[in-house]
Amino acid sequence: MxxxxxxxxxxxxxxxxxxxxxxxxxxxxxxxxxxxxxxxxxxxNSSKQPETVAEKLQTMGISATGNEVVTSALATADYIAEEHPGASVYMLGGTGLQTALVDKGLTIKNDEFVDYVVVGLDEAVTYEKLAVATLGVRNGAKFISTNKDVSIPKERGFMPGNGAITSVVSVSTGVQPTFIGxxxxxxxxxxxxxxxxxxxxxxxxxxxxxxxxxxxxxxxxxxxxxxxxxxxxxxxxxxxxxxxxxxxxxxxxxxxxxxxxx
CATH class of the missing domain: 3.40.50.1000 (HAD superfamily/HAD-like)
Structure with a gap:
């Protein structure tokens, strides 16, 4: 080799x-x-911050630091910041995605009048969150999804992944997102x-x-x-x-x- x-x-x-x-x-x-x-x-994984991912590895005896972790959240934030510095974003997702977006100077909003709609894995997703995301895309926001994984392994078995959540907005709007992961x-x-x-x-x-x-x-x-x-x-x-x-x-x-x- x-x-x-x-x-x-x-x-x-x-x-x-x-x-x-x-x-x-x-x-x-x-x-x-x-x-x-x-x-x-x-x-x-877009829901966890790099430091959190590294900590999990460390508990298993695997050497890792936050600087050695590249998440789909970081890549998403970079992509948007390079394309549209200071853009407004409506997001579904966890703290990892939110932190990455804010750290790149992007503005998180809680309504459908935004430049981008970003869908990341959100384990607390609701109909209202999906509704706002759908309205945002219909209003002309660029549609971004952190990854297309339709299922993820959990202790209970394979559970719905980010791709499954993304598909709700895609089917409702007829718009396919730009995938990052x-x-x-x-x-x-x-x-x-x-x-x-x-x-x-x-x-x-x-x-x-x-x-x-x-x-x-x-x-x-x-x-x-x-x-x-x-x-x-x-x-x-x-x-x-x-x-x-x-x-x-x-x-x-x-x-x-x-x-x-x-």
Whole structure:
């Protein structure tokens, strides 16, 4: 396996499952740190602030700081601030999204007369919130969604994700949003800008083909599939564009980087 100068890493299914770390996750990060190889965790989660995501990793023995986490909320805020500095926004979502938008100088409003409507995962969503979002889009606001994940894993099972919430506004208005999170290039390009390395020197690691692996393919970087989450080896081998590599877990990736396996 090629030696890369930096890595982008998925979280759920790659580093942990729920609240349990996956064997090889902490070992891989320690290997990267020992080699002075930079890494970033790239997540579609817009509800949590980067520091909160890092704290969860730390409780599992995985070294992480807020500066090493790129969320779809951060990428969304950057996208809007670059396109329309100081814009007004009506949002559905958690504190992670709200903080990211405000930190970029954007104005949060609670009515439908705004420049942008942003939908992020909102576990307290109501009919009224969806109604205001719908009216905002109908009034001409640009429609943004942090990610298209239709379901997310929870302790009770797979629950409605942000894509499911977004679809209510899409169906009601007939308007498709601009998606920011994986597998879209927006969030990946933000992470690549932070690393500031040639694409040929960066690899994306993840378990789910349709988000993680495809996100790497969509920005023309190599991809490393780990068989510790949703997509199986058979799944990814059947794709028109398979990942660059597929390994049983991150322990196997370490062995390959050390030249102990192919």
């Amino acid at each position: 090629k030696q890369y100068k930096a890595y982008l890493l998925d979280l759920d299914g790659t580093m942990y499952k729920g609240d349990e770390p996956i064997d090889g996750a902490s070992q891989f990060i320690e290997y990267l740190k020992a080699q002075d190889i930079p890494y970033l965790f790239v997540t579609n 994986k597998p879209e290039p927006v969030i990946m390009n933000k992470a690549l800008d932070i690393l500031n390395l040639p694409k040929s020197e960066v690899a994306m690691i993840g378990d789910l083909y349709d988000t993680d692996i495809l996100s790497g393919i969509n920005v023309s970087i190599d991809t490393i599939h780990v068989q510790t989450g949703v997509s199986t080896l058979a799944d990814v081998e059947a794709k028109d564009i398979p990942p660059t590599y597929s390994y049983e877990d991150l322990n196997a990736v370490i062995k390959s980087l050390k030249g102990e396996v192919d």
